[in-house]
Amino acid sequence: MIPIRDSNPSYTFPIVVVGLILTNVLVYLYEMGVPQYQMESFFRAYGLIARDFAFAAGLKDRAVPVVTSMFLHGGLLHLLGNMWFLWIFGDNVEDRIGHGRFLLLYLVSGACAALLQVAINPYDATPIVGASGAIAGVLGAYLVMFPHASVLTVVPVFIFLTFVNIPAFIFLILWFAMQFLYGMGSFTAGAGSIAWWAHVGGFATGVVLALLIPKKRIRLDQFRRVHL
Numbered sequence: 492m493i494p495i496r497d498s499n500p501s502y503t504f505p506i507v508v509v510g511l512i513l514t515n516v517l518v519y520l521y522e523m524g525v526p527q528y529q530m531e532s533f534f535r536a537y538g539l540i541a542r543d544f545a546f547a548a549g550l551k552d553r554a555v556p557v558v559t560s561m562f563l564h565g566g567l568l569h570l571l572g573n574m575w576f577l578w579i580f581g582d583n584v585e586d587r588i589g590h591g592r593f594l595l596l597y598l599v600s601g602a603c604a605a606l607l608q609v610a611i612n613p614y615d616a617t618p619i620v621g622a623s624g625a626i627a628g629v630l631g632a633y634l635v636m637f638p639h640a641s642v643l644t645v646v647p648v649f650i651f652l653t654f655v656n657i658p659a660f661i662f663l664i665l666w667f668a669m670q671f672l673y674g675m676g677s678f679t680a681g682a683g684s685i686a687w688w689a690h691v692g693g694f695a696t697g698v699v700l701a702l703l704i705p706k707k708r709i710r711l712d713q714f715r716r717v718h719l
Contacts, residue, residue, distance in 0.1 A: 492666070512574050587707060628694065
């Protein structure tokens, strides 16, 4: 399922969402300038390696790769997919809780996502990179805040692509269920190249933070447009 747009209007400019997208794109452009023979060492320096995290000497050696890994991507499709989800779902969450709290939710979700992935597979030597865990937190927050919104989605039906409006709570629960099932499958099929448990951890963190973080007040006209 590929989301095209959601039905929620936003009432403030999503400056943090735009800033995060620009930052991720700029970092990816920098990646493209790294010589191919240095690419592996680059990802090992700035990605999160579970094995190194477990045996790191101090807090700084653990914290820095957790943050830097959120802004690296393994390829153009990886980057575009993450940024598309952030653009569709992030503006409404940022609008609802404010710019600073949204950035906090994003970073904390990304950190908790990484920590769960490390806890699940602590001896993995493969660098973990990508904003997926942080963006999963945004999806979890969206589920709590806008469960009755609709998401225009491309759904494959045999060899055809169909556009369907799906309630946000169904779209997001299905998305989470897929991440969880793939994560469970990784125990028997091997870890693979996708950090499924980071997605699970980020989503769960976003749900919890959305329940705890104070929300901005909604004017009556906004409430009618979002909920009626």
